[in-house]
Amino acid sequence: MSTSSTVDRAFRTALYESAGNTRNTRNTRSARNADAALDTAASLLAADPAADAELARRGEEFVATAWRRGWQPADVVRIVRRELDDGHVRLAAALIRAQAARDRPRGRRWAAQLDALPADAPPRTDRFSHATAVLELYRLLLRLPALEPVDEPASASRPESRTLARIRALLAKAEATAYPQEAEALSAKAQELMARYSVDEALLAARAPDPDAPGACRIGVEPPYEQAKAVLLDAVAAANHCRAVWNEPFGFSTVVGFEADLEAVELLYTSLLVQAEAAMTRAEAAQRAGGRKRTKTFRQSFLAAYAHRVGTRLRAAAEHAATGTAAEAAEVLPVLASREAAVADRLERLFPETTTTRLRGVGDAAGWTEGTRAADEAQVRSRRPLR
Known part of the structure; x- marks a missing residue:
């Protein structure tokens, strides 16, 4: 199985097919189904170390999509901190920094937000726990709605x-x-x-x-x-x-x-x-x-x-x-x-x-x-x- 196929299967299981379930945490059965789907997807990724690079690349695509929807680095870190935990915040910061290396310059405020990202590396855990945390982060990024655009004017640079x-x-x-x-x-x-x-x-x-x-x-x-x-x-x-x-x-x-x-x-x-x-x-x-x-x-x-x-x-x-x-x-x-x-x-x-x-x-x-x-x-x- 190719690394792309592994990631695709994991995403279909935990991000796309279960997306509706994650929006209704009051429904106990839906929440259990979403958790089970997350465990299955994390197991697929943990069993295939060759998929790690493709998994990271897809994460950078999610970040770039968030930028197109009007989000900025500080906004993403803030919502991750509110909805998940510190380990996810550090994963998000690492992902944003990696994407920034391939991104265009976006102005002084954007650069200041990149500089303010948490500097600590993501926590070192076993492969299954790491894959679970990554999928939880991606699931949050995937459902970010569009925000009003606040791109900086030229004078701000x-x-x-x-x-x-x-x-x-x-x-x-x-x-x-x-x-x-x-x-x-x-x-x-x-x-x-x-x-x-x-x-x-x-x-x-x-x-x-x-x-x-x-x-x-x-x-x-x-x-x-x-x-x-x-x-x-x-x-x-x-x-x-x-x-x-x-x-x-x-x-x-x-x-x-x-x-x-x-x-x-x-x-x-x-x-x-x-x-x-x-x-x-x-x-x-x-x-x-x-x-x-x-x-x-x-x-x-x-x-x-x-x-x-x-x-x-x-x-x-x-x-x-x-x-x-x-x-x-x-x-x-x-x-x-x-x-x-x-x-x-x-x-x-x-x-x-x-x-x-x-x-x-x-x-x-x-x-x-x-x-x-x-x-x-x-x-x-x-x-x-x-x-």
Whole structure:
């Protein structure tokens, strides 16, 4: 039997003929049938070492298909981590790296996602266990649906500017310091540079012969308390001339905007999330010291209040940034209005149908109070006038 025949038989048994069974795990009989099919297919592969190369090649084809469906490396790793286990994550990372060697360049964000792949090699197991894990991974890849395309614009492939490098360094220091006053000064400077960078990029693009178009990127919104984190990301996006749409089942939000603003959203959201989690840890410690036991509801309420209050502060900062002399406003405000209209149009084309959702589990008054206080202390400063 050829190696291709072995892989084909295994795939027919575990991936294709049993695909319908794997979608309905509540049906005990279907689940048992799917498990039996997986065992049979893994036995076929384990008994034929010559099929290993063909099995790996087929896996790279599944990865390339996922890219054509709009998925990116970070998206695949995220969904594998959510649905399978760490061994499968390492198998997926190895498969993505192997496929990348034959792939075309896809931009700066894509390259950063490849660099961030788990570096650990897949676990060393017996052939049957390895084949089982590979088939489980392939079964997941096979049923990935199509996502909205978020390919990077050409402008995203430029080397990182000195301003962004300075902003990144300032926020890293603000998150690491144990002194609130130092963090405040560092974050305020980062926010100032962020505002200046965004406006300068907007004016430069408006004067170019071929103006940029808005792009999109995906930002992971990881559990726990992902609803509150999605609200926080939405607030950061709105304050930076972007729009965000949360995909709860797959654990990410798609942020639509111009490249300079997308970079600002990524940096600021990450920094505020670090600050929020540190503040929540301190608040819980204070609650325990006072003899009050805090729960998941406290943490959910804390983060929901934090997101709500930070959103209010960011909106105020954005409004303050639009002030200046009449001559400055005459130059800048039409540019910003045009870019916001372009972002809204791109969002509508990517997501013609969206729904709203209500935050769940927000019922702890102490958590809400502490989250609001933490947001008031977060390092978010009003931006300076545009000129």
